[in-house]
Amino acid sequence: MVNRYYCVKCPKTIKSSYELLVFDQKNDPFMPLTEYYADCVKRYSANTAKSYLNRLMEFFTWVGVAKTNQLLEMKWDSNPEMVRVAVEYYLMDELRCKVAAEDSYLYVNLTRKSPLTVKSFLSAIKSFYKFACRARIYKFANPLIDIQSVINSVYLDKSGERPDAPRMPEISGTEEPISYRKITDSYFKMGASEWEPHIINDRYLPDRVLEAGHAVGWTLREKIATLMLFETGARVSEVVELLIGDYRKAKRETEAMTFSKRSYGKRVKYIQFSPNTAKLLKHYINHERIKYTTGSKQLNDLNDNDPIFVTSRGTGLKREAWFYHWNKAMKYNGLKLNPHKARHWFVTTRMKMIYERAKDESEFHRYKEQLIVYMKWRPQDTVKAYEHYFNQEESRLIQLEMHEQMKHTQHEYIKNKTNYVKNYLLITIYIPPNNNY
Structure with missing residues (x-):
């Protein structure tokens, strides 16, 4: 008791x-x-x-x-x-x-x-x-x-009709009323009465986001984290707060171990990203990351508890700090998109591939349960009922196929974008020569 x-x-x-x-x-x-x-x-x-x-x-x-x-x-x-x-x-x-x-x-x-x-x-x-x-x-x-909500409420546009003059009170009738609702300052904000998943079926969405990031000067760190969000379906904190040990202890160089919402910090699941992103990640750790840390240590010399992504001061990057770079890019490009939508995009894309790939109902349910286990979704009872035949390697192959499809779509996006700097997105698949990975 x-x-x-x-x-x-x-x-x-x-x-x-x-x-x-x-x-x-x-x-x-x-x-x-x-x-x-x-x-x-x-x-x-x-x-x-x-x-x-x-x-x-x-x-x-x-x-x-x-x-x-x-x-x-x-x-x-x-x-x-x-x-x-x-x-x-x-x-x-x-x-x-x-x-x-x-x-x-x-x-x-x-x-x-x-x-x-x-x-x-x-x-x-x-x-x-x-x-x-x-x-x-x-x-x-x-x-x-x-x-941040408190800061935003302070800096709301409250200018009046007359330039360089204080706003007249609303009772005067000389000003247009301010049309905004009171912004709650609560960190946990209540939403709708029933949660529903979002379906995002824009196959160019990762490329639009990377393009927006390029426009505001994203570094390799922001680009890699964004690629990992779309390629893995992980939450922001599960990507940007990864540790060196999470990557080094994974079975493959295209994977990392990470925590989930209900694991209380324990590494209970793996996330899988593309080979190109894996190469970029190693390049960031061995070259870009060193600029902001002491000791000039590369991947093999770092401790397991060292963060993968670091700030300009050399401290571990946190979800809140990473939001600043994401929001800056979205605002510049007029995209109303929070990074959690990358997770919804991933699920939508995987489900679409499952529908296209499955030959019969049995295969469809097997693929679907593989996705459930990978995402660490509830209900747990449903997951356990299927775990006895869950084939992790088959799920990896499906996701690798999805990454190849994203690569093809990326090149298609570049080709069709006439007013776009074509060399930009190629950085996500280009690795400088003579680097031993």
Whole structure:
């Protein structure tokens, strides 16, 4: 039986500044929630305060179980990134939500299995850390706030009709009304009531994105990461936060081991990319990467825990930092596209190939289940039912065929693009001579 966080009302015979005490899984007083509830009842109705407390006790109970199983190292006062990871996993694993990455925040979509308390939980956890920051018992900024949304709301175009003059109030009737909705500052933003996959059937999409990146001066790092997103179907963090050991320990030079949403950092799946991208990746590690790191170490000399992709300061590249380069390219070229769409494009392309390749229904289902296992999709029961005949090598061959098709499409795109710098996309398949790979 799992020990849970719980609360006890203070007996009337005892004088205390707290209406109730919250205890953790070890039956020790948990003062952060105790003090939060005391503050909460002053700001909200009694029902809301108790509802928020219940949601938070459920969350911290789940965190305690995850820590016991060595799946998560989060504490209530961990840094914002660790708190966000814990909340994300809780939303997916416990509350059965779909969580998709956007520009600088995560989009939360309910499913048929999601409880009605999801919105209440997100409000509660944001309220808790707002209190903790205000009370100075949490030393970081509120992890449930999306800083970029705050910045964007500050810099919205609020200029008036008269040049070089402050905007008149709306009641004056002399200004056009500002047509924008209030932008929520939440890091986890609620989406539609039911999640549906996106179908993206533009075969030139990878080339359009690379073209946009070229226009804004993407380095080899951004180009390789983009190629890997489209070729592997992986999430942004699963690509840009790869470690040297993830690549070096893989079975083939066209593969890398990586984590998934539910693996809590454990490397539980492989991703497969094209031979050309593998050559570019080695070239980046052995040449471009060295410019920003100390020691001038090449692939064979680096430690397994060293990041593959690094910033200009030599630190490991993170998803949030990589978004800046992606968004810059998309804005310049007028493409309304977040990098998660590369994953949808990959699935759409693979499914189309499966339909074209399968000779009968049995073969179609086998190919489909290979894709499910590769993507590490749920439901797990469905995956396990087919794993006994899953042929990983066959799946690799299908994906290699897809990479060849992408290469052919790329050349076709260059050929048909009259006002395009033809030498650009060729860099994705060109490796300088005399390099020993």
